[in-house]
Amino acid sequence: MESIKSKKITAVWIITILTLFVVSIVLGILMRLNQGGVIEQTPVAFYVNMTTHGLTMIGIWFVAGMMAVNFLLQRYVKTSHTVNILALVFTVVGVLMLWTSTFIGKFHAGWTFLYPLPFKIMWAKWATPVFYLALVVLVVGWLIWCLSLIAQILKKYSISQTFAWQHFKKNPKVETPPFILISMITLVGITTCLIAAVVLVALTAAEYFSKGAFVNDALLMKNLTYFFGHTIANEMLYLGLAVIYELFSEISGRPKWKTTWYVAIAWNFTLVFILTAFFHHLYMDFVQPEGLQIVGQLASYFASLPAAGVTVFSIFIAVYRTKINWSLPNLLFFIGTAGWVIGGLGAVIDATISNNVVLHNTLWVPAHFHTYNAMGNVLFSLGFFYWFATLDTEKIYSGKGTKLILSLLLIGGIGFLLAFYIAGADSIPRRYSNYPPELAAGIPLATMGAAFATIYLIGILIFFFNISKGCLKILSSPSS
Template identity: 50%
Template sequence: MNTSYKKSTLLWLITTLIVFLVAIAFGLTMRMEQAEMVKIGPLNFYVLMTSHGLLMAGVWFVAGMAGIEYILSTYFPVPRWGGMIAYVCTITGVVILLISTFLTKFHAGWYFLYPLPFYAKVMESGPLLFLVALTILGVGWLIWSLVLIFTILRNFTVAQALAWHHISGRPGPTVAPFILISFVSLIGVTACILAAVVLLVLYYLEFLKSGSMSNDPLLMKNLTFFFGHTLVNEMLYLGLAVLYELFPRMAGKPAYKTSWYVGLSWNATLLIVLFAYFHHLYMDFAQPVAFQFVGQIMSWFAPLPAACVTIFSVLTTVYRSNMKWSLASLLYFFGVMFWAIGGVGAILDAVIANNFVLHNTQWVPAHFHTYNLLGNVFFSLAFTSWFADEIGNKKIAPGLVKLIFSLLVTGGVGFVLAFYLGGAFSVPRRVDTYNDVVNKGVSLAQMAVVFASLYLVGMVIYTFDFTKRCARQLFS
């Protein structure tokens, strides 16, 4: 393989790990404020909340994309300029984003629910800088997605890339699950970025009218969650595509094949995932009830194809495999476990009758932190660990594997458990301090601070070790 692929992937991964540490520190500070251990005030709390959410969503999206690009380049030549434009746009976008939040104190939250950006500002330039940052990120990521899609389409037709011949049993080229899942996920990514483009254009038009409300709040909310929910969902699938490629190798098993049910599952996922976002609007009773029902039905059927097939495949791969475990394979295996657990938390919340008493409580960050912090992040760290073993001069020390894995799992589980308990005790999310009605939130935040600190220590050690083993390759 061309070393430029390795270098650019390495650059993405080092950038991702550093930004992740910064974003964890933001989140930890927020929990410390809620735990009454520090006093930063509501404005700084919401500035951190906005920055934390966007950095986390962005950083693990690009980590997933970097993994896809690297593995895809082992199949076909991938044009370099897509990833390079995305990298420049990501760095530029993140810098402008942090200027908008920390310097102009823009604090509308990562999904900037309309029309809050026109209210949650301290300086007039705040919302504009924020929108410019998102536009730059969106343009870079859209170009990257399209480059990867067209790389696949230079080698397969759309029908082949969707593995329709594997489903129907007709003859055709072999399409690896990695190609199928990447293609399905990249289509979803493109769809949600296009929704973000529409959303941003509507914001710009309103901004030009000096913020006099001219858009429909329900339409804007639908666009916001179509973009936000789908992006977060698809970035999980980007990680899974790489898992399908690497995990059987780690277990010493033959590569996974695209059987008819794998093909059917991911084609179903392509459609189902686009409609699950309706569950974010259950408490908007003005939304047609049919959409709400579609939201619950799709949210409950969504795990069937992708999750059931993946979970079953991973379990049967490991069962009596006599495999030698590495940090990468541990992270993949238990990442799938936590993804499943987070999925249970998610579908319980996706029951409309449950959502009536769980929506916007800490149950929400509980489940999404489970499948992100312990699922998606584990998938990307598994790829990162595998990649380090591929290009690094030395393997990671066995003692360090146990230490890092124990810290991440203990810290992560304790951290999300505090959120689940918060949901069970009706503690609201996204508040800087807890009033007397929901004061159980304080002690739960203290618990979260302890466990988040363990997770942070684990990530610091991981990042230090990864950088020490691989950074030299950047300049070789």
């Protein structure tokens, strides 16, 4: 069972994540206002904001999924409180170092920090090593966390049970809870991509300290970067799905979901294909062997479709013609799943080679990944946050508050995303701080994006205000 100690650290995680989220959204709005010509920032300020925004967002929504999984895992196995605290400290220190390299050192190579850009110093000289040190701190902290959770699961379940292989046959003797299956599949994927990040940083350091004697292979570095970046950005969604499998039925007053043969097969498929889908980021790298480009397209389909298929099916069966106790958390899970599927479709369209020729590096890319993040994974985590903050209390606020928050998030989120989609379909490129006259169509859309993102931000602030009462109550409760 969850202890008061673990509730307290979870409350600290939530407050930290939402604070960083608010700051990062403001950076996003500033970028859209600049692209819309409403404010005037230097290109350096724009790219500093873009780099900080991208990395902070990926970092916080990754740890949001991890800490929720850590919390719920205690229903099945013991987890380490010390490692949880360590992960929090490493995350906060890592983010502070990252912000020092960007805000003070002006490092602005984008969240993908694609080799050899970090070596083309256009910022304070110290900012590049500080940026990489920040990555080391984050990656080491998260790797320890992942390995610790995997080790705890393996103390209770055998390897084949954690992957639910016994469910491939009828009537298995031991049942693997879906939460354990999805958590394990995801943690293994995350561990793999974090190891890729370690190799990437080690190779970068080797070049940095060799003073020109050793030069990396740019194609290998790009493969490693996307193996890390693409995979972690996708795996964090699956952490959110593990939470949904655990809580959706419980919150809705429905029987707990079970692992069936098709759920087991679909998630095992996901483990394999999620690790090779990143090749779709290299379609325009013509030196990449052609076979890998085809693997990239096929894996993009197979990584998303089975998991999406079984999750949507499970939710559909749970809600179809059934009386459900709808409340803010399960509504957020439900809408978040729709956002995940819609964003996923946008991603599959882009990952299809013939379409990618047109959509590559247009605003279609932020359109689809913001859909399954801002209107997918973020909502999964907000659902968990609300459920957690009201765990020991009466409902903090009434249905009216729920409607207001959902309306603001929906109206703001959809409008913000539409501005990206329309611009992307019109071939407006991504990552432009200002649009030249040839791309003038992007300007009003950027202003529209900023306006709707502000509505989304207001929804988040109201949500934050409301759940912080629950979190502060947990933090001020006696420890034993």
